[in-house]
Amino acid sequence: MRLCIGGIVEPGTTxxxxxxxxRSFKPEYHYERCTKCGLCELLCPxxxxxxxxxxxxxxDYDYCKGCGICAHECPTGTIEMVLEVK
Amino acid sequence: xxQRSPKTQPLFAPGHRGCAGCCNAMAVKFILRAIGSDCIVxxxxxxxxxxxxxxxxxxxxxxxxxxxxxxxxxVSSGIESALxxxxxxxxxxxxxxxxxxxxxxxxxxxxxxxxxxGHNITYICIDNEAYMNTGVxxxxxxxxxxxxTTSPPGKRSIGNPLGKKNVPEIMVAHGSxxxxxxxxxxxxxxxxxxxxAVETRGPTYVHIQAPCTTGWGFDxxxxxxxxxxxxxxxxxxxxxxTNGEITGVHRIRKKLPVEEYLRRQRRYxxxxxxPEGEEVIRELQEIADRNAEHYELEL
Numbered sequence: 001m002r003l004c005i006g007g008i009v010e011p012g013t014t015x016x017x018x019x020x021x022x023r024s025f026k027p028e029y030h031y032e033r034c035t036k037c038g039l040c041e042l043l044c045p046x047x048x049x050x051x052x053x054x055x056x057x058x059x060d061y062d063y064c065k066g067c068g069i070c071a072h073e074c075p076t077g078t079i080e081m082v083l084e085v086k
Numbered sequence: 087x088x089q090r091s092p093k094t095q096p097l098f099a100p101g102h103r104g105c106a107g108c109c110n111a112m113a114v115k116f117i118l119r120a121i122g123s124d125c126i127v128x129x130x131x132x133x134x135x136x137x138x139x140x141x142x143x144x145x146x147x148x149x150x151x152x153x154x155x156x157x158x159x160x161v162s163s164g165i166e167s168a169l170x171x172x173x174x175x176x177x178x179x180x181x182x183x184x185x186x187x188x189x190x191x192x193x194x195x196x197x198x199x200x201x202x203x204g205h206n207i208t209y210i211c212i213d214n215e216a217y218m219n220t221g222v223x224x225x226x227x228x229x230x231x232x233x234x235t236t237s238p239p240g241k242r243s244i245g246n247p248l249g250k251k252n253v254p255e256i257m258v259a260h261g262s263x264x265x266x267x268x269x270x271x272x273x274x275x276x277x278x279x280x281x282x283a284v285e286t287r288g289p290t291y292v293h294i295q296a297p298c299t300t301g302w303g304f305d306x307x308x309x310x311x312x313x314x315x316x317x318x319x320x321x322x323x324x325x326x327x328t329n330g331e332i333t334g335v336h337r338i339r340k341k342l343p344v345e346e347y348l349r350r351q352r353r354y355x356x357x358x359x360x361p362e363g364e365e366v367i368r369e370l371q372e373i374a375d376r377n378a379e380h381y382e383l384e385l
């Protein structure tokens with residue numbers, strides 16, 4: 001690898017590193033209970049939850065590390081942690 | 087799968103190497119959400135720097151510079167002075183995001199100097215209460231009786247023998263116009279205080295408590311819950327101090343006993359298995375009670 005002067009790095013390049021492989025439990029939505037409050041999106045340490053077209057939130061499983069904060073903090077129990085099967 | 091255009095990409099990109107349930111990643115996300123893209127961020131060595139920029143990658147979508155533990159406040163002062171010299175004062179916000187090691191131990195003299203000179207910067211300390219990135223060594227931000235690898239409990243030790251250094255009060259003593267303490271468990275509180283800090287002219291300081299899943303020893307999904315317990319037991323009061331006067335206190339509806347907070351963490355486990363532990367828990371309860379009385383935390 002060639003080091004550049006000053007060790008300059010390009011912005012947002014960690015996107016190349018798919019951290020989804022770290023996961024042992026996977027969050028899954030049951031949208032019938034969802035109130036679209038957005039707490040999961042706010043709290044996600046990975047910033048991998050985003051608002052979809054109909055206002056429901058979706059997880060980018062390429063990056064989700066499966067910490068489970070979204071499922072634990074969800075006020076309506078919309079998100080369930082299930083064992084990751086690969 | 088969500089497909090996000092580059093415009094809606096978060097300012098702190100996914101793919102960084104923070105642990106699952108990382109409190110620092112949450113704190114950085116809230117900080118950048120409050121400030122927006124118009125800022126220059128300086129970060130010293132520490133967890134935040136190590137996990138966000140594994141060379142040649144970077145998670146930051148804002149201008150960002152890394153420097154040493156001991157001079158990060160001087161680096162931000164330099165950025166602010168350079169903007170001033172170029173006649174571009176106030177064009178952008180200069181923000182330091184540091185860990186507790188860089189703030190309360192190694193970088194304190196540079197921080198003190200920057201605040202003494204009165205640079206228009208915001209210094210944010212993400213306090214996970216030990217040197218987590220090198221393997222949980224004690225810092226002067228580590229609270230009383232917590233177990234770390236350099237303050238292990240045993241026959242002659244109850245964990246960290248010293249208390250937590252009160253850096254927010256030190257910054258108030260420097261004449262800072264705005265000092266606040268907050269916690270990652272209260273994202274709206276973090277965002278409001280950070281926004282206020284960057285909008286206030288002069289050197290401002292925000293201290294964010296961040297429960298570290300690896301160092302404190304709790305399950306990854308409990309980051310927010312543990313943070314809330316620290317506040318609800320009175321061990322971590324959320325304050326706002328404007329021009330030396332306490333102007334905002336987060337009141338607690340029902341103060342919980344400190345055991346509720348201590349029992350959930352591996353770093354306090356020795357308090358519940360040794361006979362001396364009971365006495366230490368009583369002392370910690372006294373600290374919480376003193377906080378509650380001094381800051382009038384209870385409703």
